[in-house]
Amino acid sequence: xxxxxxxxxxxxxxxxxxxxxxxxxxxxxxxxxxxxxxxxxxxxxxxxxxxxxxxxxxxxxxxxxxxxxxxxxxxxxxxxxxxxxxxxxxxxxxxxxxxxxxxxxxxxxxxxxxxxxxxxxxxxxxxxxxxxxxxxxxxxxxxxxxxxxxxxxxxxxxxxxxxxxxxxxxxxxxxxxxxxxxxxxxxxxxxxxxxxxxxxxxxxxxxxxxxxxxxxxxxxxxxxxxxxxxxxxxxxxxxxxxxxxxxxxxxxxxxxxxxxxxxxxxxxxxxxxxxxxxxxxxxxxxxxxxxxxxxxxxxxxxxxxxxxxxxxxxxxxxxxxxxxxxxxxxxxxxxxxxxxxxxxxxxxxxxxxxxxxxxxxxxxxxxxxxxxxxxxxxxxxxxxxxxxxxx
Amino acid sequence: xxxxxxxxxxxxxxxxxxxxxxxxxxxxxxxxxxxxxxxxxxxxxxxxxxxxxxxxxxxxxxxxxxxxxxxxxxxxxxxxxxxxxxxxxxxxxxxxxxxxxxxxxxxxxxxxxxxxxxxxxxxxxxxxxxxxxxxxxxxxxxxxxxxxxxxxxxxxxxxxxxxxxxxxxxxxxxxxxxxxxxxxxxxxxxxxxxxxxxxxxxxxxxxxxxxxxxxxxxxxxxxxxxxxxxxxxxxxxxxxxxxxxxxxxxxxxxxxxxxxxxxxxxxxxxxxxxxxxxxxxxxxxxxxxxxxxxxxxxxxxxxxxxxxxxxxxxxxxxxxxxxxxxxxxxxxxxxxxxxxxxxxxxxxxxxxxxxxxxxxxxxxxxxxxxxxxxxxxxxxxxxxxxxxxxxxxxxxxxxxxxxxxxxxxxxxxxxxxxxxxxxxxxxxxxxxxxxxxxxxxxxxxxxxxxx
Numbered sequence: 033x034x035x036x037x038x039x040x041x042x043x044x045x046x047x048x049x050x051x052x053x054x055x056x057x058x059x060x061x062x063x064x065x066x067x068x069x070x071x072x073x074x075x076x077x078x079x080x081x082x083x084x085x086x087x088x089x090x091x092x093x094x095x096x097x098x099x100x101x102x103x104x105x106x107x108x109x110x111x112x113x114x115x116x117x118x119x120x121x122x123x124x125x126x127x128x129x130x131x132x133x134x135x136x137x138x139x140x141x142x143x144x145x146x147x148x149x150x151x152x153x154x155x156x157x158x159x160x161x162x163x164x165x166x167x168x169x170x171x172x173x174x175x176x177x178x179x180x181x182x183x184x185x186x187x188x189x190x191x192x193x194x195x196x197x198x199x200x201x202x203x204x205x206x207x208x209x210x211x212x213x214x215x216x217x218x219x220x221x222x223x224x225x226x227x228x229x230x231x232x233x234x235x236x237x238x239x240x241x242x243x244x245x246x247x248x249x250x251x252x253x254x255x256x257x258x259x260x261x262x263x264x265x266x267x268x269x270x271x272x273x274x275x276x277x278x279x280x281x282x283x284x285x286x287x288x289x290x291x292x293x294x295x296x297x298x299x300x301x302x303x304x305x306x307x308x309x310x311x312x313x314x315x316x317x318x319x320x321x322x323x324x325x326x327x328x329x330x331x332x333x334x335x336x337x338x339x340x341x342x343x344x345x346x347x348x349x350x351x352x353x354x355x356x357x358x359x360x361x362x363x364x365x366x367x368x369x370x371x372x373x374x375x376x377x378x379x380x381x382x383x384x385x386x387x388x389x390x391x392x393x394x395x396x397x398x399x400x401x402x403x404x405x406x407x408x409x410x411x412x413x414x415x416x417x418x419x420x421x422x423x
Numbered sequence: 424x425x426x427x428x429x430x431x432x433x434x435x436x437x438x439x440x441x442x443x444x445x446x447x448x449x450x451x452x453x454x455x456x457x458x459x460x461x462x463x464x465x466x467x468x469x470x471x472x473x474x475x476x477x478x479x480x481x482x483x484x485x486x487x488x489x490x491x492x493x494x495x496x497x498x499x500x501x502x503x504x505x506x507x508x509x510x511x512x513x514x515x516x517x518x519x520x521x522x523x524x525x526x527x528x529x530x531x532x533x534x535x536x537x538x539x540x541x542x543x544x545x546x547x548x549x550x551x552x553x554x555x556x557x558x559x560x561x562x563x564x565x566x567x568x569x570x571x572x573x574x575x576x577x578x579x580x581x582x583x584x585x586x587x588x589x590x591x592x593x594x595x596x597x598x599x600x601x602x603x604x605x606x607x608x609x610x611x612x613x614x615x616x617x618x619x620x621x622x623x624x625x626x627x628x629x630x631x632x633x634x635x636x637x638x639x640x641x642x643x644x645x646x647x648x649x650x651x652x653x654x655x656x657x658x659x660x661x662x663x664x665x666x667x668x669x670x671x672x673x674x675x676x677x678x679x680x681x682x683x684x685x686x687x688x689x690x691x692x693x694x695x696x697x698x699x700x701x702x703x704x705x706x707x708x709x710x711x712x713x714x715x716x717x718x719x720x721x722x723x724x725x726x727x728x729x730x731x732x733x734x735x736x737x738x739x740x741x742x743x744x745x746x747x748x749x750x751x752x753x754x755x756x757x758x759x760x761x762x763x764x765x766x767x768x769x770x771x772x773x774x775x776x777x778x779x780x781x782x783x784x785x786x787x788x789x790x791x792x793x794x795x796x797x798x799x800x801x802x803x804x805x806x807x808x809x810x811x812x813x814x815x816x817x818x819x820x821x822x823x824x825x826x827x828x829x830x831x832x833x834x835x836x837x838x839x840x841x842x843x844x845x846x847x848x849x850x851x852x853x854x855x856x857x858x859x860x861x862x863x864x865x866x867x868x869x870x871x872x873x874x
Contacts, residue, residue: 038636061871072813093613094613095780095781095782095823096781096782097782097783097821100821117820119613119823122613142821145783145817145821145865146783146817146821148817149783149785149786149787149790149817150786153789182810183790185790185793187864206780207782208779208785227608227610227779228780229779230591230593230776230777230778231774231775231776231777231778231779231785231788231789232774232777232779232785232786232789233779233790234778234779235784286501288431349817354655356871366668382774414866
């Protein structure tokens with residue numbers, strides 16, 4: 033079928049997929065895909081970091097310049113390299129494009145420079161910041177930042193501002209990604225949120241501190257990559273890595289009702305949207321799963337929610353600490369220490385502790401005793417057989 | 424005496440009014456274009472003339488027009504960029520203030536060529552009185568049938584609107600200008616898509632500088648071939664140069680692009696030499712954002728040739744030993760000027776005018792300004808110079824719009840050519856507060872490497 037089309041194709045025939053090579057990995061993507069989204073399909077280190085781009089917000093991206101990549105060959109038709117580094121989040125792939133991300137020295141240097149620029153006026157108050165642990169700027173600084181700073185001047189500061197009863201704006205931490213203004217534009221009915229002033233004095237604000245009060249304003253907390261917009265019902269309650277994220281849902285007439293609860297014991301400390309591996313809100317049937325302020329701020333009791341199971345947290349995130357994940361048996365060194373003798377141990381803890389053999393956060397539902405069941409040879413057979421439904 | 428095409432009638436009394444302008448042969452190009460040429464022929468004539476954009480980048484105008492997308496049923500727009508805010512550039516202001524009908528005439532012809540029925544002049548808000556002059560000119564043109572419906576019975580409609588900016592330098596960048604014209608915050612857009620495909624209200628748009636539009640008038644009147652005969656090489660026609668600084672006769676001059684820089688500075692016809700018997704130290708030949716050149720590199724290229732007032736010759740040697748024609752803001756510095764202070768002033772300007780959208784420009788411009796202020800105030804360290812160099816290198820090319828480059832280039836050029844002056848500021852902080860570094864060796868002839 034495809035060959036027939038090709039035979040009859042006119043001169044300006046456009047294929048339905050473009051081959052693009054990113055860091056020597058070739059992938060086919062539909063036309064109109066950005067370099068960043070193509071790289072996300074490959075995943076891993078090849079994916080450029082993105083601080084301002086948010087695939088669910090129209091028009092976002094291009095501002096932070098962390099996703100700069102080098103285009104070594106424009107396309108099959110025009111294989112010249114692009115003269116400057118381009119923002120991968122806003123540049124569409126062409127057929128035969130060759131992109132260099134982590135294989136390009138220029139890109140790594142520019143990215144380190146952008147991180148330095150983003151951090152010179154950042155307060156670096158992670159120890160008292162609620163976003164710590166799930167902050168994209170922290171991750172970025174960890175991956176691409178320098179140890180010290182070359183900036184010797186007073187950092188820029190702003191007054192803290194309460195915008196509405198639920199959200200606090202701490203402009204000092206802001207990196208001006210504009211994501212929250214796009215939320216205000218595209219999700220809420222009345223825009224009361226924008227940029228005042230310009231240059232390094234630019235600030236996100238509501239006009240004359242007018243309170244943001246509409247049903248989806250809380251989502252701007254979730255899109256904020258740093259700790260500039262924080263949930264006032266959660267501020268200073270707990271560090272995120274001490275809380276336990278649980279997927280839950282409820283019937284809500286305003287939103288999809290699918291959330292992540294961040295619990296300490298049975299206490300619901302905060303409610304957020306569910307996030308995909310790129311830190312963005314998950315989509316259901318192609319629609320982003322934004323949640324309304326009622327679900328986010330008012331339903332803070334565990335009985336309000338139907339629990340689905342533990343949230344998958346990336347192994348690299350500090351939030352996953354304390355969760356049983358990626359368990360590795362320690363190397364037995366004792367026989368080496370004792371000159372090759374094998375002492376008879378009273379009890380081998382790793383053969384007894386059945387809990388550690390199961391990756392609990394990989395389970396589709398809550399763990400039950402069946403999960404840890406073993407066959408006669410001691411091989412776990414419960415893993416994956418649990419469908420989350422009770423017998 | 425070189426030929427003048429734009430300013431030849433500017434001295435005539437009351438040329439600002441329609442009657443005098445018409446009597447002096449005004450609006451001939453509109454008659455010629457609309458009566459005897461089709462839009463494609465007008466575009467071809469502009470292409471033949473080799474006219475290059477006078478706003479700074481020097482992109483061939485005819486080519487820019489031909490890139491314009493022409494989808495069916497979608498309006499096309501011509502926008503005239505009169506947001507002239509580059510420090511040192513004031514040529515468009517002069518043109519609009521004294522001979523406004525030339526711009527209106529050029530706009531009608533260009534609109535006809537492009538097919539724009541609604542044409543905008545985006546003018547900077549500080550030019551309050553010029554807005555009145557332009558609106559007066561538009562009304563006069565309209566009353567005499569040059570604007571409005573069915574111009575000269577050709578069936579071509581055109582309206583010109585003047586839109587005032589609100590005091591942001593960034594709105595001179597074409598996409599920021601379009602955002603501002605649409606009533607939004609003037610943040611530059613991410614390109615592509617270019618305005619030729621999706622510009623004003625997502626329609627194909629051409630954005631041209633005032634001088635470019637005005638130059639279309641003599642091109643149509645005398646023919647593109649005749650226009651191309653003036654000047655040298657790919658720098659055809661005449662260029663308005665607004666010269667200022669330590670010269671005897673600052674002002675706006677129309678030059679043929681075939682004279683040398685030396686002639687322009689020292690001849691009595693133009694700047695008339697350096698004021699107060701001082702000597703030339705440095706010059707920014709094309710508006711504040713192009714690299715500064717010391718006297719020896721300004722008058723002679725690195726190869727030892729005489730440097731000419733053309734796009735190519737001013738850019739000869741790249742940024743290593745050359746500069747750019749830019750927008751034609753010719754700023755001359757004599758031996759009493761301090762390059763460090765001068766660079767700080769420019770850095771402060773770009774910090775203040777950065778829109779704050781993308782990180783390298785927002786944070787980098789402020790950082791450079793603070794370091795330069797330290798050096799200027801005698802608190803600098805030797806490592807600051809290398810740090811400045813590193814910061815500018817990381818801003819340049821990594822931003823959305825050219826403002827990042829424009830902020831980086833003056834700093835880079837100042838360090839490249841005047842590093843010893845920066846070092847002197849750091850090693851002699853007390854002296855630097857009392858006196859200037861002086862001319863030093865900046866005017867000494869360069870040793871030309873024998874090949």
